[in-house]
Amino acid sequence: MTTYIIRRLLWLLPILLMVNLLTFILFFVVNSPDDMARAQLGNKHVTDAAIAAWKAARGYDLPLLWNSEASGWSMLSQTIFWQKSVQLMLFDFGVSDAGRAIGADLAQRAWPSLWLALPSFVLGLVVNITLALLLVMFRGQWLDKLGLVISVIIMSISGLFFIIGGQYVMAKLWHWFPISGYEPDGDLWRFLLLPIMLGVIAGVGSGVRWYRSILLEEADKDFARTARAKGMSQWQVMRKHVLPNGMLPILTGVVAVLPLLFMGSLIMESFFGIPGLGSYTIDAINSQDFAIVRAMVYLGAVLYVFGLILTDIAYAWADPRVRLGDD
Amino acid sequence: MLVLWSDVVVWLLVLSLVGFGWQLKRDALARERWRLVAQSHSALASSVILLWFVFIALADSIHWRTDDPYRPVVSALDVALTEMATGQEKSYSAPFAIESLWKETRQLDDGSVIRVPVALKHAGMHLNNASEQATDMVQQSLFWLVVGAGLATILIMLLARLRLFKTSDLPWRTAAYTLITLSALSAWLWGMGQSYHVLGTGKVGQDVLYETLKGVRTGMLIGGLTTLLTLPFAISLGIAAGYFKGWVDDAVQYTYTTLNAVPGALLIASAMLLAQLYLAQHAELFASEQERADVRLLLVCLVLGLTGWTGLARLLRAESLKLREMEYVKAAKAFGVSDGKIIGRHLLPNVGHLVLIAVVLDFSGLVLAEAVLSYVGIGVDPTMPSWGNMINLARQELNREPVVWWNLFGAFVGMFTLVLSANLLADRIQQVFNPRAQGRS
Numbered sequence: 211m212t213t214y215i216i217r218r219l220l221w222l223l224p225i226l227l228m229v230n231l232l233t234f235i236l237f238f239v240v241n242s243p244d245d246m247a248r249a250q251l252g253n254k255h256v257t258d259a260a261i262a263a264w265k266a267a268r269g270y271d272l273p274l275l276w277n278s279e280a281s282g283w284s285m286l287s288q289t290i291f292w293q294k295s296v297q298l299m300l301f302d303f304g305v306s307d308a309g310r311a312i313g314a315d316l317a318q319r320a321w322p323s324l325w326l327a328l329p330s331f332v333l334g335l336v337v338n339i340t341l342a343l344l345l346v347m348f349r350g351q352w353l354d355k356l357g358l359v360i361s362v363i364i365m366s367i368s369g370l371f372f373i374i375g376g377q378y379v380m381a382k383l384w385h386w387f388p389i390s391g392y393e394p395d396g397d398l399w400r401f402l403l404l405p406i407m408l409g410v411i412a413g414v415g416s417g418v419r420w421y422r423s424i425l426l427e428e429a430d431k432d433f434a435r436t437a438r439a440k441g442m443s444q445w446q447v448m449r450k451h452v453l454p455n456g457m458l459p460i461l462t463g464v465v466a467v468l469p470l471l472f473m474g475s476l477i478m479e480s481f482f483g484i485p486g487l488g489s490y491t492i493d494a495i496n497s498q499d500f501a502i503v504r505a506m507v508y509l510g511a512v513l514y515v516f517g518l519i520l521t522d523i524a525y526a527w528a529d530p531r532v533r534l535g536d537d
Numbered sequence: 538m539l540v541l542w543s544d545v546v547v548w549l550l551v552l553s554l555v556g557f558g559w560q561l562k563r564d565a566l567a568r569e570r571w572r573l574v575a576q577s578h579s580a581l582a583s584s585v586i587l588l589w590f591v592f593i594a595l596a597d598s599i600h601w602r603t604d605d606p607y608r609p610v611v612s613a614l615d616v617a618l619t620e621m622a623t624g625q626e627k628s629y630s631a632p633f634a635i636e637s638l639w640k641e642t643r644q645l646d647d648g649s650v651i652r653v654p655v656a657l658k659h660a661g662m663h664l665n666n667a668s669e670q671a672t673d674m675v676q677q678s679l680f681w682l683v684v685g686a687g688l689a690t691i692l693i694m695l696l697a698r699l700r701l702f703k704t705s706d707l708p709w710r711t712a713a714y715t716l717i718t719l720s721a722l723s724a725w726l727w728g729m730g731q732s733y734h735v736l737g738t739g740k741v742g743q744d745v746l747y748e749t750l751k752g753v754r755t756g757m758l759i760g761g762l763t764t765l766l767t768l769p770f771a772i773s774l775g776i777a778a779g780y781f782k783g784w785v786d787d788a789v790q791y792t793y794t795t796l797n798a799v800p801g802a803l804l805i806a807s808a809m810l811l812a813q814l815y816l817a818q819h820a821e822l823f824a825s826e827q828e829r830a831d832v833r834l835l836l837v838c839l840v841l842g843l844t845g846w847t848g849l850a851r852l853l854r855a856e857s858l859k860l861r862e863m864e865y866v867k868a869a870k871a872f873g874v875s876d877g878k879i880i881g882r883h884l885l886p887n888v889g890h891l892v893l894i895a896v897v898l899d900f901s902g903l904v905l906a907e908a909v910l911s912y913v914g915i916g917v918d919p920t921m922p923s924w925g926n927m928i929n930l931a932r933q934e935l936n937r938e939p940v941v942w943w944n945l946f947g948a949f950v951g952m953f954t955l956v957l958s959a960n961l962l963a964d965r966i967q968q969v970f971n972p973r974a975q976g977r978s
Contacts, residue, residue: 228795233807241811249814362964366957368905370912370928371949378935476802476913495806496914503807510800518794 211526218522222515226299229511233504234295241500243270243290249498250307268307268501269293294504303505308497312505315490322392323474323486326402330409330478331471335464337410338417343453345418346425347444357418364415372412373405373481380404390483405482409475421460428455458528465520469513473506539600539610541831543758547598550761551591573969575707580965582715583958589719590753590955597754610827614754618747621730624659626742629934629941633733635661635670638939660733677732678725685724689717737943740930749947751922756955759838759907759917760900766842767849767899772892775850776884779857780876789854793847801844802913808840809915830918837910837917841903849895856888890970897963901956908952924948 237246247261247270265271270290273279277288286292297304303312345357381389387404428434429452437447474488483489487506494502561568575581597614608615608622615622629638640652664670693713696702702709726746729735736745778789796804816829823829860866860883869879910916911925919926927948934941 222794224791225795225798228791229798232795232799236807236811241814245814245818249817362960363957366901366953366960367949368908368928368952368956370908371945374928374931374935374945382935470800473800477909480913491803491806492913495803495810498810500810503803503810507799507803507807510803511798514798514800 215519215523218519222518225515226508226511230295230299230508233507234291237500237504238274238290238294246270246307246498246500268305294501298504298508304501306494306501307499312502315502316487316505316509319474319485319487319490320472321486322394322484323472323479323488325398326405326409326478326484326486327471327474329402330406330475331468333406334410334413334417338414339421339453339460341414341418342421342425343448345422346429346452347448349426349429358422361415361419364411365419366415367412369412369477372408373477376404376408376411377481390481392482392484401482401484405478405484409478421456424459425452425456428452431455458525461528462521462524465524466517468520469516470510472513473510539602541598541600541828543762543831543834544598544600546762546835547594547754547758550758550765551595553765554591570969572707574962574965577965577968578708578711579961581708581712583961583965585712585715586719586954586958587962589723590757590958593750594754594757597751609825614750618727618730618750620659621734621744621747624734624744626657626659626734626738628738628740628742629937630657630660630734630738630742631939632735632737632745632943633660633670633674633729634737635664635667635733638941657734657738663732674729674733677729681725681728682721684728685721686717688724689720692720693717736947737941739944740934745927745943745947748922748927748944749924749951752924752927752948752951753955755834755917755921755923756904756907756952758834759841760903760959762835762838763841763845763903764896764899766838767846768892768896770842770846771849771853771895772885772888774846775853776857776880776888778850779854779859780861780880780884782858782861786854789850793850796844797847799844804844805840805910806913806915808843809837809910812836812840826920830921833918834921837907841906845899845903849892849899852891852895853888856891857884860884860887894963894967894971897959897966901959901963904952904956904959908948924952 243265244261247264248256251260251264262271272288272290272293275289275291276286277284280288294304301313303316306312306315341357345354348354377389381387381404388401390401392398392401429447433455434447434451437451438444442450472487474486474491476488476492478484479486479488480492490502491506493499494506561571575584593614596617597612599613600610602609603611605611611622626637627639630636631638635657636654637657638654641655642650643653644650661667661670661673664673693716726735730744730746734744734746736749739745739748774789774792778786812833816833820829823832863883866879866883869883874882907916907923908925908928911923912929914929916925917923925948927944931942931945931948934944
């Protein structure tokens with residue numbers, strides 16, 4: 211097990227390297243620091259001196275890969291690649307183009323993101339699986355058919371409409387919830403309840419269909435039929451046989467995306483004014499702050515890789531047939 | 538005649554669709570499966586609606602230059618909808634309104650100043666006074682609905698003489714009803730659009746119905762082109778990884794894991810930011826605003842395609858891993874058939890259904906993705922008519938007093954109809970071609 215995980219880690223490390231290299235190429239080679247400076251300072255009427263000053267203040271005035279003016283170790287370290295990309299690899303996120311420490315921002319903003327994303331995710335999971343179980347229990351009957359029709363309809367509506375419409379109706383017209391905002395100390399749930407609810411509703415269409423298909427596969431297997439034949443009630447068959455067996459694909463799917471919840475939701479957070487990592491990213495995109503974008507790309511990649519490892523572990527833990535590292 | 542790059546793409550997409558249908562003539566098994574697909578009422582009705590969307594997109598993909606300085610480039614659709622396209626008001630007005638939503642200052646005879654709505658310039662012009670509007674709308678509605686339904690009925694009666702429609706057991710009746718409904722609705726929209734703003738007007742006075750219809754092409758193009766762009770990557774890399782295994786497999790897996798590791802929205806955002814920088818600095822390359830927006834649209838497709846191939850590639854890799862152990866593949870190998878031929882003859886035809894299902898499923902997902910991207914500000918050009926841009930505007934409009942909901946409504950109806958039809962068709966295709974994976978994507 212341990213050796214397997216170490217082997218996996220070694221396989222996944224190059225991925226992080228590659229992601230880092232990719233962002234380096236994208237943000238410093240394809241798009242030179244001069245372009246960045248010009249875009250930040252306004253495309254027209256920019257003096258060379260202003261560009262040079264902007265670059266110097268952010269450490270973009272160094273050579274890309276090799277500093278021939280320095281000596282010894284500094285030839286490597288006094289470069290953009292070392293200062294920005296290698297440091298990022300070591301989780302030193304540096305300073306944003308606007309001059310704020312990114313690491314501190316991330317630590318602070320991760321919590322609101324998590325407060326929103328984790329309950330949405332868990333609640334969504336519970337609702338989706340429960341509804342899917344219900345549909346599978348009444349398979350082929352009108353409830354199942356109706357459920358599928360509603361699922362397709364919800365699936366065909368862009369999440370944006372749920373968010374915009376939900377906020378308008380429930381916050382603006384009915385005053386059930388505040389329109390937007392976030393108070394870490396006060397009534398946290400008052401602000402979070404609406405986005406959480408809308409997130410669950412927007413995802414219920416595809417979610418129910420997905421879990422239904424997983425559970426249906428189990429419900430068709432011999433052991434489920436045998437259980438029904440020996441007189442178990444439909445509900446007991448579901449609870450004792452279908453759900454536990456369906457849990458394996460569900461569990462592995464869940465742990466793969468669990469770490470990514472840290473990244474927050476771009477749309478939800480920016481729309482409801484929740485100061486999490488999602489709105490952080492959107493702000494960075496809109497203000498073209500490439501330092502933050504690079505940091506978020508790397509963070510996302512790390513979390514994704516972490517999710518892959520968790521998936522492997524979950525497989526080994528939940529399915530006794532899987533023995534990692536013995537092959 | 539002016540050919541935009543995206544026009545070429547739209548026509549190529551449609552031609553490939555026709556070509557795909559043509560080659561069915563030779564393939565009896567595939568034909569039988571498609572017949573099964575069409576046997577479903579919902580799938581057939583959805584197909585009719587989708588064809589209608591394709592038709593609108595096609596009409597919007599024939600462009601030429603004009604001498605009119607306000608409309609330097611027009612499409613066939615613009616010409617068909619001239620009344621809507623040119624019926625510019627000053628600002629917001631409600632659906633079917635003949636008075637504006639904004640108010641202008643009037644001085645009365647006694648010197649007092651009041652603020653009143655003004656009569657619109659392009660709505661209800663033929664009415665003598667406002668009280669006639671209700672009767673006029675009912676009369677016109679009836680007229681246009683009957684015209685639309687009648688035209689469709691005549692068309693159907695002519696088509697019904699064809700052998701194809703007589704001998705088969707498909708639910709043609711459903712298709713006919715869908716067509717009649719669509720036609721009646723279109724005639725109504727078009728006819729009413731001649732004398733009213735059916736969906737009101739937007740911030741700068743543009744007709745919202747016109748914008749909604751123009752959004753069809755953008756949505757279809759992003760869905761269709763992006764899916765098509767992903768296919769070569771997904772098919773070649775996925776099959777190669779599964780068939781050759783070894784280092785090829787490692788390389789492909791490494792590539793798509795890396796691409797997946799980068800958060801999708803951020804990768805697209807970064808690429809679009811860079812593209813925006815480039816377009817801003819090379820504004821001289823494009824003769825008109827429309828041509829620049831056009832290139833940006835294609836870039837969006839390209840970037841979406843860059844990240845979109847991984848899912849299908851993974852699926853095809855797994856399938857090829859299974860297929861290469863099949864006895865007929867082993868036999869072919871033993872006979873010394875080359876790898877290329879084995880892939881072409883034995884692997885490709887056996888993964889065709891997976892590709893097909895991925896295409897239809899991806900299509901609707903991408904139409905939805907366009908809206909989100911435009912909403913975040915990294916999608917199509919803000920000047921380009923698209924449903925995402927309309928939703929983006931709607932955010933401020935809902936906070937106005939009175940509420941302006943028609944932009945949101947137009948985008949909603951357009952997107953919902955297109956995506957729902959695509960989803961229903963996709964469901965049926967999946968049911969027929971790959972019954973085991975129903976509901977999985």
